[in-house]
Structures are given as structure tokens and as C-alpha cells.
Amino acid sequence: MTTTGTGPGVAHSPAPQDQLLIIFGATGDLAQRKLLPGLFHLAAAGMMPARYRIIGSGLPDDAPDTDGFRAHVRAAIDEYGRAGSGAGNWEPFAANLDFAPATPTEPQALLDAVNRAEQDLGGKVQRLIYLAVPPDAFVAIVQMLGSTGLGAGAKLVIEKPFGHDLASAKALNGELRAVFEEDRIYRIDHFLGKEAVQNILAFRFGNGLFESVWNADHIDHVQIDVPERLNIEGRAEFYEQTGAYRDMVVTHLFHLLGFLAMEAPTRLDAASLHEQAERVFQALNPVDPDRTILGQYVGYTAEPGVAADSTVETFVALIMEIDNPRWAGVPFQLRTGKAMAQSRHTITLTFIKAPQHLFGPADCTSGQETPNELIFELSDPASISISFRAKAPGADIRLDDASLNFHYADSFTAAHGLLGYERLLHDAMTGDHTLFTQAGGIERLWELSAPLLARPPVPLPYRQGSWGPAGADRLIAPARWHLPEPRGGRPWQS
Ligand code: BG6
Numbered sequence: 001m002t003t004t005g006t007g008p009g010v011a012h013s014p015a016p017q018d019q020l021l022i023i024f025g026a027t028g029d030l031a032q033r034k035l036l037p038g039l040f041h042l043a044a045a046g047m048m049p050a051r052y053r054i055i056g057s058g059l060p061d062d063a064p065d066t067d068g069f070r071a072h073v074r075a076a077i078d079e080y081g082r083a084g085s086g087a088g089n090w091e092p093f094a095a096n097l098d099f100a101p102a103t104p105t106e107p108q109a110l111l112d113a114v115n116r117a118e119q120d121l122g123g124k125v126q127r128l129i130y131l132a133v134p135p136d137a138f139v140a141i142v143q144m145l146g147s148t149g150l151g152a153g154a155k156l157v158i159e160k161p162f163g164h165d166l167a168s169a170k171a172l173n174g175e176l177r178a179v180f181e182e183d184r185i186y187r188i189d190h191f192l193g194k195e196a197v198q199n200i201l202a203f204r205f206g207n208g209l210f211e212s213v214w215n216a217d218h219i220d221h222v223q224i225d226v227p228e229r230l231n232i233e234g235r236a237e238f239y240e241q242t243g244a245y246r247d248m249v250v251t252h253l254f255h256l257l258g259f260l261a262m263e264a265p266t267r268l269d270a271a272s273l274h275e276q277a278e279r280v281f282q283a284l285n286p287v288d289p290d291r292t293i294l295g296q297y298v299g300y301t302a303e304p305g306v307a308a309d310s311t312v313e314t315f316v317a318l319i320m321e322i323d324n325p326r327w328a329g330v331p332f333q334l335r336t337g338k339a340m341a342q343s344r345h346t347i348t349l350t351f352i353k354a355p356q357h358l359f360g361p362a363d364c365t366s367g368q369e370t371p372n373e374l375i376f377e378l379s380d381p382a383s384i385s386i387s388f389r390a391k392a393p394g395a396d397i398r399l400d401d402a403s404l405n406f407h408y409a410d411s412f413t414a415a416h417g418l419l420g421y422e423r424l425l426h427d428a429m430t431g432d433h434t435l436f437t438q439a440g441g442i443e444r445l446w447e448l449s450a451p452l453l454a455r456p457p458v459p460l461p462y463r464q465g466s467w468g469p470a471g472a473d474r475l476i477a478p479a480r481w482h483l484p485e486p487r488g489g490r491p492w493q494s
Contacts, residue, residue, distance in 0.1 A: 015430070016047075016049040016430045017124070017429075018049045018125045019052045020052065020117050020118060020121065020126070022055045022110070022127065022128070022129045022150075024131050024133050024137075024141055025058060025131070025132035025133035026057055026058055026099065027058050027063075028058070028132055028133065029235070031132050033080045034190070034419075035130065035421060036073045036076045037080045039093075040077045040081055040090075040093055041082060042418075042425065043096075044089040044093075051123075051125075053096050053117040053120070054097050055099065055100055055110070056073075056097070057100055057101065058099075059101065059102075059103060060101035060102075060106070060109075063101035065099065066097070066099055068099070069097060070094045073094070074090065077090075082419075098117065100112070100113035104141060107144055107148050110150070111150065126154075126429075128154065128428055129150070129157070130157045130428075131156070131158045131159060133159075134237070134241075135161055136241070138158065151179045154180070155184045155185075155186060155428060156185050157186040157188055157425075158185065158187055160187070160189055162437075163446060165449070165453055166443060169442055169443050173439045173443070182439070185439075186424075186433065187438070187442065188424055188428075188436060189436070191251075191420065192424070193419070193420030194345075195382070196345075196376065196377075196382035197259060197378060199382075199384075200347075204264075211264070216325075218352055219350070221330060221332070221333060221350050221479050222260060222261075222330060222332045222333070222348070223482055224257060224260070224334045225335045225336075225345075225347070225483050226335070226336040226344065227336065227337055227340035227343065227467070227468075228338050228339075229339070229343045229465075230338060230343070231303070231314075231339040232300070234304075236303055236305025236306045240306060242312075243314070244294075244336060244338065245316050245449070245452065248316070248336040249316050249336060250445050250449055253336060254445050257280070257284075257320065258277035258441070260332075260349075261280045261326070262279070270434040274433075274441065277438075278444065281445055284320055284448055285320065285322070285448075286447075286448045287318060287452040288451065288452075289451055289455045289456065291318060291319040291475065292457060293460065293468075293471040294313035294316055294457050295313060295317075295460050295462045295471075295472070296310075296311070296312070296314050296459040296460070296461060297338060297339040297462055298464060299464060313456070313459045314339065315336070315469065315472075316336055316337065317333070317334065317471075318333075319475065319476065320334060331476070333475075335472060337468050340468060341465055341467055341484060342483065342484065344377070345377070345378035345379045346378070346483055347375070347378065348374070348375050348376075348482040349374040349375075350479070350482075351372040351374070352371070359399055363398055364398070365392055365399065370387065370389070372386065372387060372388050373385075373482065375387070375482065382407075385403050385406070387401060387403045388404070389402065424436070467483070
């Protein structure tokens, strides 16, 4: 991040230089749902470079022509964008769109389109290449980018999952570095682009109040819970190769854990943040198959494209521990799954109970001595709540559950916020690595995963629309998953 702001550790983003974006997989699911609507939003918000072009690319089979691609992009914006393509923003955006098919062995049409666009733009133009393709296509495309010179001087954004184990991640890093210097590689994990995730850093390090209790002396356990209602939604080919652990845990959930557990970085820049996240990963104990529950929703093997005898997991719950002075003995309980009861991104820090027993369960209206919890809800509408107990009005002293709540939507103008992919696309254009993941960290996470990958437990069946197999509840007992909230919500959830 380039610092132009006031605080010594704070950085502000500069405007991107003129840019040529090449998106491989431009007619695929990710481009349609996130990248193209995201770029349109950046353009509408005045956050694209003064001059840019976006060239979509993909296999020649059903490659659209330029008009066909523009129509595809417009439909994607109308279906998945935050606002429709209207209001005068579409025409100028559409004028910057082109499509050129390419295969690793037949890249000529793309090379021609790139030359044309760069000549049109003139002057100094940065090239940004985005690989929004299935992982098994990464290497062939990267080699083609090297042999054709398309990758020369360009930045590369690469999607997850980055490898499927330590050896493949290392091999992929080797292939990338044969064409791109490390500082031109952007390994994306869109969770790190979410406003509410970055707010964890702001909350921890921008306030004196919480950091002093952010440790094993005060925290009993931490939960990172990302259930999803959606099932694999036609992504069988991807999911059969990936499964929930590789799709969500080794990526999104572990990176959230890195933000939650890290020591204060000296600055909010890429080097300091990466260093601290990597230290957490170094201190993590390996994933223990005996403290991991895998699940598969009933009906998964009947999904089109899924093997009838598939043992791919659609649910994971596991306990991780960090072997350092701050966190020794504090279980980090992680859970995610498809086809569950709710879609949420909920982080809960449960505090140790008050040492002095002035008030027991009989003094509480609920009949239970509920501990203090700090709850980050990262899904929209994002919020932060602290639960505590307060005296219920009356002639005796009885305690009731109460809370302090912060709701993003009530406090800030949501329109100023960027969605995860928008933020990260903008950062890649400006050359800011801060919120991207690093080779060393990713390799360490695969190293930690080795025991589980070598000896995965058999996935337990669970009902669609449920909270996963009962084994996941037993795994963390006597603690309980914070979700689901009791019927009608917890008292502080307004
Ligand atoms: C993607 C996974 O990276 O993240 C998907 O491949 C998952 O399986 C998605 O559904 C969740 O992202 P979000 O931002 O919708 O929570």
C-alpha cells in the first residue's frame, strides 16, 4: 500500500494506472457472478483507471464475438450486480469490453486482441491477467503466457484452491515463478477483501479496549463458523476434485483465523501483515484427523456429475490449536458445509467466566450462567455484538442477558463499501498485495493439512437444511456451536 494518509501505520489506496485486463474463464461462473459485475461497479464508482480495456478469454468452443460478450456481461450485471446496468454507466463500460478465444496451443486471436487494445490505449499500460479457470487449467495457461510473451511485465491474479496438497502447491509456485516474479503474483482469497473481515483488524488494533483481553488468559474458545445454505449448485466437476476442506477450510477459514490470532503488525502494509499471518500459521498445530468431523449431505451422490460412490466431504468441523504464548490451550473451532440450515459467516469469541462467583445460575433469569461473547457477523447485514449480563429491573438482583451492538448498516453508508472481489480487483490494479495470500503461508497450510489428507475420516451423512452431523456437536462438547441462535434470536439480537 502506498501511504498518502495521516496516520503512520495507515495506508490509502492510489488510483490505478491505465490498465489492460485479460480474464481467462470470462464466460464462467465466477466471472459472471463476481468479476464482471464487480468491475462494472468499480467503473460506476469512478474507481477504474482513466483508460482501460477488459478482454474476456476462454476456449473457442462457444466463444462469443464482441457483441455477444457485451450482451453476456450486461446480463451478468443485471442478474448479479448490486444495481442494474442502467443509469448511463453501461455504454461507456461496454465500449471497453472485447472477447478473444484462446487455448494454450492456439493463442493467436488473443495476442491480436491484446495488441489492438494496447495500441488503442497508447502510452504506458499495465497488463493484469486473471485466471478465473478450474485449477487443472492453471499450468498450461501460465506456460502459454510465458511462451507467447503475454505474461511479460504483467501481473497475474490466480484463484484458489492453490494446489491440492503441499507438493502440488510447491510445483504450482514453481510454474508461476518461471514466468512471473513473486511481486507480480496475486493469490486471491476473496474473504480477505470483505469489509467486515478487514474490520477485524480495525477492531483489534484500532482500539485499546479489546487487545488486552485478546488471549488465552481471557478467552475460553473461538469459533469460525461458515455454514452455507446452497448446495454444490452445478459445480460437481470442481467440487468432486476439491471438497469442503480444500474449498473453504485451507483457504477462507484458515485465513480468517490468521487475522483473528495474529500479533499486531508494525504497519498495515503487505510485508507486516503477511509476516504476522505466517507466524500464526507456523505456530498452528497440524490438523488432527481425530479432531475433525467430515460430513456429506444426503443426496450429494445423486447430483449430476457426482460419482455414485463419492466420498467427497461437503461438511467439515475441526478443532485447531495455536502453540504460542497468546493462544496456548484455546481451541479454535471451525465449521463449514454446503446445504446447511443457514448461510452465515459468524465468528464468536467466548470469554472465560468471571472468577468470583457472586452470581450463579439461580441468579440469572435464563437459569444459566452465560459467558460473555464477542460476536462478529461478517455476512450482510454485518454486525459486532458483545453479550453481557445486566441487572434486570426490580427489587431483587437478578441478571438478564443484554448486549452492545454495532450494525454496519446503521452506522456507515453501505454504498461506500466494496465487495470482496471489487476491493481485491482494485488492489491488484493498483499493485497492492496487502490482502492477498502468500506462497509461504499457503505452503505451510498444506503442510499442516497433511495428516488429514493422509487419513481423512469417513464423511458422516447429514440431512440437507440441517446443521451437519451430530458428531460435530460432540466434537466441541462441553462447548456448543453459537449457531443456530435460539428460536426468536438471542435477547440482544434486534
Ligand atoms: C468460494 C467457494 O470460494 O466461496 C464456494 O468456492 C463458496 O464454494 C464461496 O460458496 C463462499 O463465498 P461467499 O463470499 O459467498 O461467502
